[in-house]
Amino acid sequence: MTHQNECKRCGTCCENGGPALHGQDLPLIEKGLLSIEYLITIRKGELAHDPVTDTIKPVKNEFLKIKGTKGSWACAFYDKNKKGCARYDNRPISCGVLKCWDTKESLGLAGKDLVSRLDIVKENSPMRERMITHELLCPLPDMNAILRTVSRPSRKTVKKLELISNKDITYRMKAVDEFNLSVEQELFYFGRPVFELLSVLGFTVSETPKGIKLEFK
Numbered sequence: 001m002t003h004q005n006e007c008k009r010c011g012t013c014c015e016n017g018g019p020a021l022h023g024q025d026l027p028l029i030e031k032g033l034l035s036i037e038y039l040i041t042i043r044k045g046e047l048a049h050d051p052v053t054d055t056i057k058p059v060k061n062e063f064l065k066i067k068g069t070k071g072s073w074a075c076a077f078y079d080k081n082k083k084g085c086a087r088y089d090n091r092p093i094s095c096g097v098l099k100c101w102d103t104k105e106s107l108g109l110a111g112k113d114l115v116s117r118l119d120i121v122k123e124n125s126p127m128r129e130r131m132i133t134h135e136l137l138c139p140l141p142d143m144n145a146i147l148r149t150v151s152r153p154s155r156k157t158v159k160k161l162e163l164i165s166n167k168d169i170t171y172r173m174k175a176v177d178e179f180n181l182s183v184e185q186e187l188f189y190f191g192r193p194v195f196e197l198l199s200v201l202g203f204t205v206s207e208t209p210k211g212i213k214l215e216f217k
């Protein structure tokens with residue numbers, strides 16, 4: 001049996017998801033080599049894969065990652081035809097240390113020195129205050145608690161989550177209108193809408209004249 005000791009350029013790691021950003025990646029943003037349109041914010045409390053424990057759990061601190069493409073988490077910079085990275089020379093540090101055959105280095109980096117939105121958005125940007133207020137007014141619901149009860153959430157729970165979803169969407173849409181934000185910018189500044197996170201857990205979302213309606217069938 002032969003042991004793998006080099007990258008076979010199969011692309012599996014890039015197709016599994018874009019990398020999280022670390023402090024060492026900040027120069028990419030400062031030099032304009034990576035723009036916020038390519039980043040997605042994973043907010044505190046969102047469910048995400050923890051590579052250290054190989055489990056899905058709420059994240060303790062927010063982090064940023066390269067967004068996915070075409071409705072999947074496959075890294076936006078992965079070129080499927082060429083089976084390679086479109087940003088190879090300027091790829092984030094966690095891609096540089098990733099060796100699927102020897103995960104020691106990448107696991108050593110996982111979860112450490114993660115970059116957040118406030119590391120990027122300048123002090124004088126009006127979006128800073130908006131992001132901070134959004135976190136205060138619209139924190140994510142307890143995803144662990146939802147996961148535990150998701151097979152039988154009470155009507156009261158569904159109603160509460162519906163209220164949270166509407167508060168979240170109202171706040172972000174106000175900023176979208178005021179600052180003419182693109183969808184990509186919205187996903188960076190405010191993360192994914194709460195209703196979208198809940199729909200992944202099996203909630204049905206519909207739009208009504210009064211706002212979002214949440215159901216669990």
Ligand code: SF4
Nearest residue numbers: 007008010011013100
């Ligand atoms: S590091 Fe491993 S999974 Fe990633 S492209 Fe190379 S061989 Fe494939």
Ligand code: SF4
Nearest residue numbers: 014075077078085095
């Ligand atoms: S930035 Fe490049 S190397 Fe890193 S996951 Fe994306 S495509 Fe792969």
